[in-house]
Amino acid sequence: MIGKILGNRYEIVEKIGGGGMAVVYKAKCNLLNRFVAVKILRGEFTNDKDLIDKFKRESQAAASLSHPNVVNIYDVGESEEIYYIVMEYVAGKTLKELIKEKGKLANEEIVDVSRQIAFALRHAHHNHIIHRDIKPHNILVTADHRAKVTDFGIALAATSSTITNAGSVIGSVHYFSPEQARGGYTDEKSDLYSLGITMYEMATGRVPFEGDSPISVALKHIQEKPTKPSQLNPEISKTLEDIILKLMTKEQSARYQNTEELLEDLSRLKNNPNANVVYHGKISEEDSPTQIIPAISDEDLKKNKKEEAPEVSEKKKKKKVKKSVVFSAVFAALILALAFTFGFYYFGGFLGTPEVEVPAFVGLSREEAVALADELKLGLNIKEKYSSEVELDHVISQNPDEGMKVKEGFNIQLLISQGVKQVEVPDLVFKDELDVPYILRNANLVEGEKELEFSDLPAGQVIRQNPRAGAEVPQDSSVDVVISKGPEKVIFLMPNLVGRDLDAVRRTLDQLKLIEGPIKEEYSDEYDVNEVISQSIPAATEVEENTVINLVVSKGPKIEEQPQQPVAPPTTETPAQGDNGNGEGDGDSGEEDEENTVTKTSKSVTIKLDSYSGVIKLDIYLITSTGKKLVHSKLHDIEKDGKRAIFNMTGSGKQTLEIYVNGHLHGEPVVINF
The missing domain is CATH 1.10.510.10 (Transferase(Phosphotransferase) domain 1)
Incomplete structure (x- = not known):
């Protein structure tokens, strides 16, 4: 049976018990991912209609019950002539x-x-x-x-x-x-x-x-x-x-x-x-x-009564006593009864004792009742009982009732209040809402007002109670509870992040309690380096707190490698206008000539980041005659991407780069000779 799956749902794990009719197994419910107990009717009884009916009756009887002190029935089924009941798995003895x-x-x-x-x-x-x-x-x-x-x-x-x-x-x-x-x-x-x-x-x-x-x-x-x-x-x-x-x-x-x-x-x-x-x-x-x-x-039964037979025989013999003896015994019994009755009344003080009218004791305090009884020469037999209606140490009831006549010395039965019974309030915090009425009932208390409140606790759990756990309160008092509705969902419209700098976007996500998801980098001619190109949830869409937002960020325009151009051969023609005769131009035309004739190549720059940790921002600037130009910007995860960053650059001649980490100059400028 171990490993068998019943009803395409309950996988038998191990045997945990058994009785005359059935065997009990521990099983895994693959649908709800929890352990259950499965009671299976023994194979030798599957053809016995009466026993099958009795087995089914168990499920019908227990399934109608729902109580913390009763093992719950979850399911009943039949599979390949296997009759089974699925019930709550109770870890214990x-x-x-x-x-x-x-x-x-x-x-x-x-x-x-x-x-x-x-x-x-x-x-x-x-x-x-x-x-x-x-x-x-x-x-x-x-x-x-x-x-x-x-x-x-x-x-x-x-x-x-x-x-x-x-x-x-x-x-x-x-x-x-x-x-x-x-x-x-x-x-x-x-x-x-x-x-x-x-x-x-x-x-x-x-x-x-x-x-x-x-x-x-x-x-x-x-x-x-x-x-x-x-x-x-x-x-x-x-x-x-x-x-x-x-x-x-x-x-x-x-x-x-x-x-x-x-x-x-x-x-x-x-x-x-x-x-x-x-x-x-x-x-x-x-x-x-x-x-x-x-x-x-x-x-x-007869065997059990064999020992009593001699006694019965003796009783029959005794019935044969002479009638005169019987009559004598009856007469003697009557005399004794009369003597006993007379003695009871005589020695009990009932003959010749004055009568007293029973006063109203109900509502009096204990001291007042005792004083009144002493005054009327009556005895008191006092019992006590908790009462929520009669004040502590006051008479609840009396017997005989007020106005009846009794002899002096007669004992009046009084029931005196012990006040309201005090009970201890149980701890309800973190308990399930459905268990609260039963826990309070077991403590002789009742459920009071119930409030619902958003909380980090799962929905249905008790957050607070009043009175507090351990307090002594009168029996049948009410206990108020506050029940969790689960975390509150905050819904708002998604802002537009496209075109904004990544640092500013991160601050916005943090303020709105949104979660930054994986960031993808792409080249873009439209957006500058580090600007958001797109967002996973469009702007103006309703979104909840703690939603993950994926971003695509620009790496700037892609620099294409130029094909190698041959250098133009020297010419003997007359220098063009603006040429000084030595091949050196004095205007823009000379620079254009140089761009058209100089071959561009690609080189790699390795940046050492041994002194950094975590995620850093890496910016690389090209130093030109007109100032600085940002040619590379990205976030670098030291733990993930390593302590080396490689930057590929295409150019010609002599180029100078400045490298910044988290906005600060990193080392000396790097000179590249192409």
Whole structure:
């Protein structure tokens, strides 16, 4: 499979995992140039319609979810009878691997990971998806401690509260709920049971129930109580243990009813390690009928109850007690009940004790409530609760209500405000805009005003936030953010650079924040040396900042080599007008004669530039009887063109050149004899 390309897009790189139904590979998406995870149904199942349907159901279930704590589904496909799902590639470890490495996790780490799993389950449950296979193997933990739930392979859309599987037990035997083991109905509380088992393993390093076979483990889920986590890990907090045990209650109605309740307790524990949660323990009612499934047969249950048979026999024998003994026992019980009731009221101070009308405690301060209770000889049982509506240390509610009659000494239940709960503002800067609502929700905060602003940061990233990261603010406060719109694009009309000197053009490009591209030099009879002949973007065209502009610059007119002319032979004719008789003219005609008769040749001049670096400007002037004439001008890159510059010149006779570097005379004048 390694090297195979699926869907003309996903190139398989390596195997990274596998399960009972599928194998997971790391793959390269050649279209978006990123790594992804590809889950491929095992070959032996490609002819099994039920398994293919289950495989497709996974993609349909997970594809409807979009949450930071859920592994995203990107694509689904089929190629040459290969069924595959493309999902987010998460670089990290499974929670199972993390537990094996550490043995036991710290309380804070258990709470943090559990909250993230609960957030993922809340999102799934809100979308009517029940995972049904929550276990450490299906939780991925990244390097930055973000937990992501994966593998919705046996998830079902919860169209009703009852999901029955008559064929086989669904889920992993060490983690599934008692109702799954019985083939009863499963709902979101079944996922919470599995989360409780996962938290138990995080806290103790082991699963609560072990057995020689899957059936024996399933029976323990139904019938046995787990060893308390504190007996295996004395460092676990009492509150965290209560949460785990409440999640693992056999009866669905005794567990947390939804993820909201669980998150409330986990958040309370995160902010206050000594917080208390309500745990009522086991209730006796069964809230789902026992259904026989192949994994646990009648014989399995009968074998498990063989040890109870003697006890049942003893109970039957006891029913044969004489009727007189039964009547005596009933009569004695009635007497004891009457005595107990009398004693309860007598010793409790209810007989003969004056009655008191319960006053209004709601709205009073703690000190005022205590003083009023002492005055009326009433007891107080005080509990506290965070409240954003009632002032700190003031009574939120009371029980019994105002106006009811009670005996002196009766304990009044008061709920007193702890004020608004303070939470720490998370750091949002550089975070993606889409992640902000989830990060704030995890911190019990809400998203406030959102502004957009141009920035060098990529579009969609947070530039600033208010309040700042680390600040303590009341719970449910809003946090304002400023989001980057990306760099601002400045558009203007391209100026005309043609005919302007190169130095002046460079200053213009720098002022307009345009980038100078490669410069090409050409001979020109129309433009002087160093003047721009053409520009890559025409004048008056709209252009953005940081656009590259290519230029063509003049080298001046091209000097053509003159063909060699023979010198005219001496003549015996009478000297022409203006000739002094010695062959020396005294006017222009003599000079023209000389130009017409002198042969021009070409010579090279090598200019040494050892003392310079970078890009220099090189100008060469010809010294004539009328002054200086610029015959060569160019930019010379020492690093690129070397420390030597060669200048070819065509002429005749004796010529003198002056060489200038960056406007300064370079060395002595150069004399060339042609």
